[in-house]
Amino acid sequence: MIDPVSRRAFLGMTGAAVGAAVLPPVKQGSLGGPAIHLRGVARPTAISSANSLAPVTQALELVQAGVDTLDAAVEGVKIQELDPEDTSVGYGGLPNEHGVVQLDASCVHGPSRRAGAVGALEGIKTPSEVAKLVLKYTDHIMLVGEGAKQFALSYGFKEEDLMTQASREDWLRWRANRGPKDDWLDVPDDENMVRPTGTINLNVVNAAGDLSSVTTTSGLAWKIPGRVGDSPIIGAGQYTDNDIGGAGSTGRGESNIMVCGAFLTVEHMRRGMAPTDACLETLRRVMQMTPPRLLHPDGTPRFDLSFYAVNKAGEFGAGSLYDRTRWGPRRYAVHDGREASFQDAAYLYERAV
Numbered sequence: 001m002i003d004p005v006s007r008r009a010f011l012g013m014t015g016a017a018v019g020a021a022v023l024p025p026v027k028q029g030s031l032g033g034p035a036i037h038l039r040g041v042a043r044p045t046a047i048s049s050a051n052s053l054a055p056v057t058q059a060l061e062l063v064q065a066g067v068d069t070l071d072a073a074v075e076g077v078k079i080q081e082l083d084p085e086d087t088s089v090g091y092g093g094l095p096n097e098h099g100v101v102q103l104d105a106s107c108v109h110g111p112s113r114r115a116g117a118v119g120a121l122e123g124i125k126t127p128s129e130v131a132k133l134v135l136k137y138t139d140h141i142m143l144v145g146e147g148a149k150q151f152a153l154s155y156g157f158k159e160e161d162l163m164t165q166a167s168r169e170d171w172l173r174w175r176a177n178r179g180p181k182d183d184w185l186d187v188p189d190d191e192n193m194v195r196p197t198g199t200i201n202l203n204v205v206n207a208a209g210d211l212s213s214v215t216t217t218s219g220l221a222w223k224i225p226g227r228v229g230d231s232p233i234i235g236a237g238q239y240t241d242n243d244i245g246g247a248g249s250t251g252r253g254e255s256n257i258m259v260c261g262a263f264l265t266v267e268h269m270r271r272g273m274a275p276t277d278a279c280l281e282t283l284r285r286v287m288q289m290t291p292p293r294l295l296h297p298d299g300t301p302r303f304d305l306s307f308y309a310v311n312k313a314g315e316f317g318a319g320s321l322y323d324r325t326r327w328g329p330r331r332y333a334v335h336d337g338r339e340a341s342f343q344d345a346a347y348l349y350e351r352a353v
């Protein structure tokens with residue numbers, strides 16, 4: 001549910017911020033390109049990962065109805081967090097190696113310059129909402145583990161089993177096949193034994209140029225218990241500077257943490273890069289920071305990582321290391337105020353087929 005108190009408070013701050021400050025110029029186009037000067041007018045836009053057509057639609061409809069950007073972003077990603085079919089976030093997200101679902105999420109509210117995050121949260125279906133409550137009601141930024149759960153329970157969240165029949169079967173299949181010398185009998189060779197990652201990052205800007213970002217995930221499937229990825233790290237999993245734009249990431253979190261990728265992407269936009277160029281420049285930095293064990297002999301990465309960005313004007317873009325996933329072209333979801341669509345992400349490498 002949208003929190004009317006937070007909505008009032010955030011809208012109040014939004015109005016004050018816009019009224020009190022003359023917004024700085026935002027340059028558009030690639031680095032060195034022409035700059036246009038905005039006075040708080042943006043094209044409302046929501047951009048997210050490819051599993052998020054419904055979330056960008058929800059977020060955009062809400063900001064167009066006047067709902068605060070953070071409330072709208074969280075309401076958007078909650079659709080996927082509550083969807084048992086999405087094995088990358090929330091309820092039905094794939095568990096750690098012990099069969100326990102541990103969720104990470106974070107958010108930044110641009111107008112108030114506040115952030116909230118939870119890491120390794122168990123038993124709560126919607127970690128994005130809990131991250132928003134950390135932002136709103138505490139002087140802290142991140143709560144983890146049992147403390148994060150107790151915090152959520154104190155606000156009336158219900159503790160629930162986050163495993164579905166399907167995610168339990170995936171985990172049991174992984175456990176059976178994890179090694180040739182373990183005591184578990186292997187399941188048939190032809191069964192899928194991939195190690196999925198998945199996450200949602202959603203960034204939204206409203207017509208006043210106010211921004212928020214949120215990222216939520218169940219993290220790397222079969223991770224070591226307690227592992228926290230990039231998603232709850234402010235500046236890695238997502239980041240917003242209300243003067244510039246918002247950005248966030250999906251994919252191999254450890255590689256993103258090493259470059260503070262969401263923050264870096266926003267900084268590239270601050271220097272005048274268009275969102276797509278900013279995402280690609282961050283990915284180049286990721287490659288500079290990648291150790292040899294994570295590279296193929298030809299220097300291409302053994303992992304994938306994507307960034308999504310929107311600037312204060314509502315320009316958007318995304319970049320990935322690879323042009324395609326195992327299922328097809330690497331895409332992202334966007335709602336540009338007129339319609340929701342999938343777009344192809346820019347990329348650094350073509351995946352050998």
Ligand code: GLY
Nearest residue numbers: 219220229251253
């Ligand atoms: N990017 C999600 C994770 O690595 O946990």
